[in-house]
Amino acid sequence: MVNYIIFILVVAGVYALLAQSLTLSWGLAGLVNLGLVGFFAIGAYASAMTTKWGGWPIPLGLLAAVLLGLATGFLVTVSTLRLRDDYLAIVTLGFAEVVRLVASNEVWLTGGTDGIAGVPAIIPRAWGPNYHLTMLAIVSALAIGTCLLVNHLAKSPWGRALRAVREDQVVAAVAGKPVVVLKAQAFSIAAAIAALAGAIYGHYTSYVAPDIYQPLITIYVFLAVTAGGVGRPVGAFVGAYLLIGFLELTRFMAEVVPGISPVQAAATREIMVGLALILLLRLKPNGLMPEKNQKSPAGTFPTGASR
């Protein structure tokens, strides 16, 4: 039972990373990334392939995941950032499916639908219970660190410019903000964070396969961010833990319902997830911890109009 709880908390940490990714792209820049799970998968594959088959040390594998996430994020933005928001949503959704198709079909590259088993662990699995505890510490530290980083970015002039782009990109452009560059930066960094989360998750579960990267994962992260607070990194962090708690709750609830088959139980869980997102959007669209209005620092107001 304790091991189970630790496992769940590690997974929650991975989702906290994904939630930071979505906070950066959607919360701050207003870019709806419906292909989040695609970047998650790319990171997982990059690190798994380089460490398992290439024999690279794990830190280099993680670095490869981050860089590949950054690069693919940039590629997706280059072709889509001049488009309207709704086009971006559609293209990113398609992108994640293409990633899954390539992962399933390019057997020579990715191992096909069998996936990659036996992905090396970050720390020796032989440590037994301590392995999971140490992983919990590593993943939690990483999630908190990323949360602080995104929080810092959000409060920086760069983050303010991003929010200006989110609110009204024409006004932001008139004010001299490089709108497309800002969007590309936010989207690519967000993609890199998602890729890092994927790499960590792959190393932790030791298994990477196309079937893991279902579009439902993207929905989970949207649920986490909406629950916690769109545009507020701390809110997204808390939201990820709420999400995992909720997912576990639905597991128990689905098991309690008498006389339904495993397929029906799984369907019930997904229905509850969908309903939760619909209800949240309706009742508490800003989440538990809404984004706060930023005030300009005291004393700078009269001259604060520069930049």
Added chain:
Amino acid sequence: MFWSIIQALLNGLVSGTILAVPAIGFTAIFAVLRYPNFAIGSLATIGAYAGWFANVRLGWPLEASFGLAFTGAGIAALAAEWLAVRPLEKTGALMMAICSLAVGIVLENMVRFGFGNEPRGFNVPLMRDIRLGDLRISPQQIENFAVALGLMALLWAALNFTRMGRAMRATADNPDLAKLKGVQPATVAAITVLVGGGLAGIGGMLVALDTAADPLTGFRLILSVFAAAVLGGLGSIPGAVLGALIIGMAEELTVLLLAPNYRTAIGFAVILIVLSIRPSGLFGEKSS
């Protein structure tokens, strides 16, 4: 090789025409309600199951089963619109799009809950392919093609010659002006969602007739539907038809070169290329 290309183009013409049906539904909902309805895949699945239910469980002929596919998916679309998406109207199109994605998950899993994951085949007689020289086509393909074509003709007539059709086009073109002219926006929106969802349902049933209905029938279709609608320019019905034909033929042609599994990725590649050159699609509106 020559004949296999012609055969691929023929298959593409048929599958593209079938694809046009849900693509019109998707783009029409966008034209009037201004958000991409991501539940369209699940609505197609509902149509496929409603049609299957009528055809196999109730023993209806295919023609009548199409009616139930249309009605079932249309009513589901309208219920979802009223209960879930419409209340978010003030928060913007992206919130509505995200909500429709959640609606899609709920609907797909309601189907899975009711019918399980097993594929459900339709009760259609096995028929020999018709041969024309080196070309072959199945009678079912011809019938599906005819149904899709007939539906589009009907829709074209409705949009051009009925009061409601003209009101829909007016609302899509300029909602404020349409309101000024006495068009009821709520009624137009409701009918658009009903018809758009219904078209998605028929699209799902047409696809399922070729293989079988399963909970992912619609999901497998959505990338091609999006590709067709985006290619033609979101909100443009003639654009969606042309986009669907191009995507259908491109998909069939690439089967000659690539693994068939990549079919759905082709649409994605095509829209990336087209959007890089023309950010609003072939027939899209210029400004945002």
